[in-house]
Amino acid sequence: MNTLHHIVIVGGGAGGLGLATQLGHKLGKRKQAKITLVDAHLTHIWKPLLHEVAAGTLNSFEDELNYFAHSVKHHFDFQLGRMTAINREQKRIMLAPLLDDMGQEVAPARHITYDTLVIAIGSTANDFGTTGARDNCMFLDSRAQADRFQQQFLNMYLQAHALPANTSLPPELNVAIIGAGATGVELAAELHHASHEFARYGLDDIQPQHVKITLIEAADRVLPVLPEAVSAAAESQLKRKGIHVLTRTKVQAIHAHHIECADGTRIPADLKVWSAGIKAPDFLQGIAGLETNRINQLVVTKTLQTTRDSHIFAFGDCASCTLANMERPVPPRAQTAHQQANYLVKALTAHIQGKALPDYQYNDFGSLISLSEGSSVGNLVGNIHVKGRIARLMYVMLYRMHQYALHGLFRTLLLWGKDQLSKNASPTLKLH
Ligand SMILES: Cc1cc2nc3c(=O)[nH]c(=O)nc-3n(C[C@H](O)[C@H](O)[C@H](O)COP(=O)(O)OP(=O)(O)OC[C@H]3O[C@@H](n4cnc5c(N)ncnc54)[C@H](O)[C@@H]3O)c2cc1C
Incomplete structure (x- = not known):
């Protein structure tokens, strides 16, 4: 009996x-x-x-998709596990033991064999080894990290809410975001929006004008990889919101309560987020003799095959x-x-x-x-610049297209409808 090719x-x-x-x-359902x-x-x-x-402003528990449930509907298997190594001779990947929240082993280390991997x-974020970044900054690489940030942000408001009524100075919150790429810019705008939402729900001890958000960028403009007109539009909207934008500013070290810049400036910061640059996970560097670059990415050809192993x-x-x-x-x-992913559906079928x-x-x-609150900026094919509500609608469509690729039209419309309903039924900010 021929065994099925295992991707x-x-x-x-x-x-x-x-x-x-x-x-x-395409292949699983037809047993190919x-x-x-x-x-x-x-x-x-x-x-x-x-x-x-x-x-x-988004509850991660409401927008998550369970891999087991999804796999059954879409004719593939799901295995929970973190890959740690590859054995190319035996065509197998190694998975770390599964641990629960208390560090107890749920399942031992194991391997999975493949024909094509x-x-x-x-x-993950690349802190370029900046002093204090690992210990003092938060990162937005995973849902767990985003949830942790949300809890700390909320805690700042709860702390202020518990202060005695006769406190002399109004409480302030200083947030510093290092890196004004898409992640940093979007986060700054979203936090500004959230600061107004807190006040709407009675957590008004830190007034929105006392939330000082500083966005720090080493390049000469925000969104340095996008066209200058998009950067200029984004920067002017951020400034209009009262966000402090510092360009041409190199961060030297991150301390518990402030950011130290190369020119000696100290920026006070209760919450610090690192969003400058990316790298692939460290364990990929030189994994199983495959070619990797200086940021750990696997080098691939024009068919997305790794340069040293076509499987x-x-x-x-x-x-x-x-x-x-x-x-x-x-x-x-x-x-x-x-x-x-779309290309690989065709390429793997041919392979x-x-x-x-x-x-x-x-x-x-x-x-x-x-840029939150119903606004976006961007550029489209042919270098057409868009902003405002039209750009926002296009931005929202990107996520809906991702859902469409996963669930098809009917379910995407249902999910969209559900989101609209829950927007009206629940608080617009997660307060727990
Ligand atoms: C806050 C933020 C905003 C962004 N905004 C935009 C935007 O507006 N537009 C845009 O185009 N891009 C944006 N990006 C970038 C975009 O999210 C990424 O480019 C995209 O998600 C990359 O897709 P991916 O499939 O390569 O990796 P990911 O989407 O990151 O998925 C990687 C998956 O691998 C899993 N994984 C990781 N390590 C292991 C392991 N060892 N074993 C098993 N599983 C593992 C993870 O759990 C995860 O599910 C943004 C990123 C962030 C953080």
């Missing part, structure tokens, strides 16, 4: 989950291949939403792919991960049939940045 996808994020879902329907998705968590939340989770484990593919933030017509690798964005693989092509459809 193992590690990482069920913006790219990996869409790929597993589509391959499940066995598809297994491995993820370190039980549930998926779309990473570009994490700044909203951190600000409390696809790695899509995303990226191992990598895509999304953890891969570096430079195409012939491009000076730089394709950018680490949700858009890239989605496009690459298991022993056919030649088509070449991957990247299409830049532009970028949209959320």
Whole structure:
């Protein structure tokens, strides 16, 4: 009896989950291949939403997708586990033991064998070894980190609420965000919005004008990788909200209560978030003799196969792919991960049939940045700039398109309807 070709996808994020879902329907359902998705968590939340989770304007428990339930509907297997190593000779990946919250072992270390391996484990923030960053900053790499930030942000308000009524100075909250890329800009705008929402729900001891948000960027403008007109539009909207934008400012060290800049400036900060730069997870560096770059990304060819092993593919933030017509690798964005997942559905089908693989092509459809409160800025194909409510609608559509890729039209409409209903039925801010 012929055993089915086994495709193992590690990482069920913006790219990996869409790929597993589509391959499940195309190959798994027809018994043309066995598809297994491995993820370190039980549930998926779309990473570009994490700044909203951190600000409390999105409840991560309401927007998560359970991998087991999803896999059954979409004809693939799900394995919970964190990949730690690859054995290319034996074509197997190693998973760390599963531990519960108390550190007790739920399942021992184990391995999964593959015929074709696809790695899509995303990226983490890159603090470039900045003194004090690991110990004093929060990061927004995972839902757990975003939830932790939300709790600390809320705690600041609870603390102020418990102060005696005759306190002489009004309580202040200083937030510093290091890195004004998409994550930093979106987080700054969302926290500003949340500061007004707290007041609406009676937690008005820290008045919105006493929440001082500072966005620090080493480059000469915010959103340095986007066109200048988009940066200018974003910066002017941030400033209009009262957000303090510092460009050309290099952070030297992070301390418990302040940020130290290279020019000697000290910026007071109760909450500090690092959002400057990304790297692939450290354990990928040189893994199983595969080629990696200085930020740990697996180097892949124009077919998204790793340069030293054609049975191992990598895509999304953890891969570096430079195409012939491009000076730089394709950018680490949700858009890239989605496009690459769509490409891999065709490429992996050809691969298991022993056919030649088509070449991957990247299409830049532009970028949209959320500035909260119904506004966004961005650029579209042909360098058309958009802002305001139209840009916001397009931004919202990006997430709905992700849901559409996972659930199809009917369920996406149901989820959209549910979100609209719960917007009216529940507080607009998570207060617990
Ligand atoms: C706050 C924020 C806002 C953003 N906004 C935008 C935006 O507006 N537009 C845009 O295009 N991009 C945005 N991005 C970037 C975008 O989220 C990423 O480019 C995209 O998620 C990358 O997709 P991916 O599939 O490569 O990785 P991810 O979506 O990060 O998924 C990686 C998956 O791998 C799993 N995993 C990790 N390590 C292991 C392991 N060892 N074993 C098993 N599983 C593992 C994780 O649990 C996760 O499910 C934003 C990012 C952040 C943090």
